[in-house]
Ligand SMILES: Nc1ncnc2c1ncn2[C@@H]1O[C@H](COP(=O)(O)OP(=O)(O)OP(=O)(O)O)[C@@H](O)[C@H]1O
């Protein structure tokens with residue numbers, strides 16, 4: 177298992193709301209702090225990442241901006257990527273601009289499926305190929321915050337589909353390059369982010385299976401995010417039950433009623449046990465090492481919180497299945 | 498403010514109930530829960546999921562869901578209080594099969610049908626590319642609503658960034674078929690590859706040249722042939738798309754928004770309200786799922802105590818715990834942990850109330866219902882779990898009080 181910091185391209189994926197953007201940001205922060213030149217690219221209509229890293233940050237847009245030393249962020253907008261691609265292919269920016277102004281063209285593109293995914297991955301390929309003046313890679317590590325699974329797999333499958341739907345021409349050739357990149361274990365890693373609950377756990381198992389069987393994108397570990405830490409100290413594993421046994425009339429000045437204390441304690445114990453159980457299931461069903469990230473009590477925003485998660489993410493010795 | 502709708506009345510009276518919402522908020526669970534309530538009210542109910550992740554099959558406890566309705570066994574339904582006239586069937590959209598069936602229906606000849614199904618472009622757009630889920634889902638809903646053997650159709654919409662892709666799919670498809678470029682590609686001579694671009698207006702010519710340059714001329718020919726094959730059926734298709742849309746925004750249908758208190762989920766949900774309003778789709782209500790509620794106060798959270806750990810409270814609680822424990826019980830640490838659990842939980846309750854206030858107030862103002870389902874200790878993964886969720890959605894009219902609180906906030 178090559179350390180995450182030494183990868184070229186990490187595509188973070190998972191169900192909606194599992195923490196993909198948080199994980200992408202956390203990895204970007206520790207990698208940049210470790211001296212890597214990092215690009216983190218958010219895919220989709222909205223930008224969340226800059227504001228997670230630095231609350232209140234302005235959007236970074238397609239051109240991107242450095243959020244910290246060695247940490248560049250951008251959002252890949254498919255139309256902008258398409259304009260750039262056509263500009264490179266045709267060479268005449270004016271022609272491309274007029275094509276984009278053509279209403280029929282916009283209509284055609286708005287209605288056509290698939291090209292957004294392809295052009296987005298094409299842009300990632302282009303970024304991966306970029307070099308600086310010394311001929312070194314422009315970025316050491318590129319992190320892509322991919323759309324939620326379901327769409328996430330479609331996203332990765334599009335180059336193959338285009339390869340078989342288009343018979344000839346540059347498009348076919350370029351789709352081939354993209355496909356080679358995302359299937360190459362030396363360059364690409366898909367990093368699934370899951371939550372340790374029943375349905376996300378099952379979906380993750382399905383995702384990994386489909387990745388292995390159909391899509392062929394390398395995956396070597398699963399991130400299980402927001403795991404509730406053990407809530408009670410050693411020797412007090414049944415604290416919730418003890419609280420429930422306290423006399424109902426007991427009043428602790430400055431504290432909620434004991435019944436409420438018992439209910440809250442039971443909630444945390446329930447979540448912790450549930451998380452532990454489903455983490456185990458994810459490990460067994462995917463047969464992959466698991467990296468767990470704690471559920472942070474005060475949210476996962478800002479550089480400090482993200483660094484905590486980032487270090488947990490890159491710490492070696494992930495739990496083996 | 499109008500009298501809010503009642504979720505139970507919606508399930509009892511409407512013919513189509515569409516659950517919208519971003520991914521990860523429990524839309525599929527909610528759809529299953531609505532469908533179960535429909536069956537319990539004695540309606541013959543079908544629930545359609547588009548979710549490829551099989552959540553619905555899991556929750557309903559059926560092994561496989563297919564493109565045709567599968568009935569839940571009668572014994573199970575009876576045990577859940579479904580009367581004999583009620584029925585609950587579930588299906589999972591098979592995009593390819595549904596689209597193929599559509600083609601078969603509208604193709605004007607067997608030859609046209611074969612030509613489409615064999616076309617390279619068709620083989621891909623109909624199943625592999627993003628967006629076709631919505632086209633097919635619309636079609637399936639319509640097909641179900643035409644059937645005589647179901648009274649209620651509950652739809653779980655595809656996970657997508659644009660909640661309304663689903664609703665807008667037919668319009669986009671029509672716009673696409675009507676667009677000038679497509680009309681040109683529909684020219685038979687174009688498909689035959691004999692026509693130069695020169696006869697077109699300059700703008701169009703330029704676009705075609707760009708596409709050709711990138712994709713090769715054969716791709717344009719394939720597209721053209723595909724569209725040509727579609728042309729014969731586009732009238733039927735157009736008519737159908739119009740009917741589907743009419744039915745979905747008509748009085749027999751209801752849209753319910755599924756949301757969760759996660760800040761991103763609520764901002765998505767607010768965006769969705771705007772888009773629904775712009776599309777003139779009336780919203781029946783919102784269900785906010787996985788809300789942390791303060792123990793013992795039921796569905797309406799009251800003010801939650803916010804407190805620093807107070808050493809006297811730690812000592813008093815430690816003493817109470819120690820009274821009933823062995824000498825080696827870490828009473829002090831345990832008391833601290835117990836208070837921390839309550840503080841942590843109170844934080845969730847406060848955050849959730851704050852992040853959902855605006856959403857709930859907006860829905861309530863427009864006369865929609867507002868329901869909260871608490872974050873349950875376990876997962877909702879079986880029929881009993883669905884009944885439990887249903888108790889929160891269809892139980893007492895807590896929404897009025899909720900809305901008042903939210904608007905005051
Ligand atoms: N380890 C954690 N501890 C506490 N909160 C977390 C943690 N990870 C993520 N969160 C919170 O969970 C929410 C969802 O996280 P995030 O936006 O990263 O998810 P996502 O998978 O990118 O969502 P989407 O599918 O909407 O893009 C955010 O509010 C985030 O702050």
Ligand SMILES: [Mg+2]
Pocket residue numbers: 196197198224321
């Ligand atoms: Mg995200």
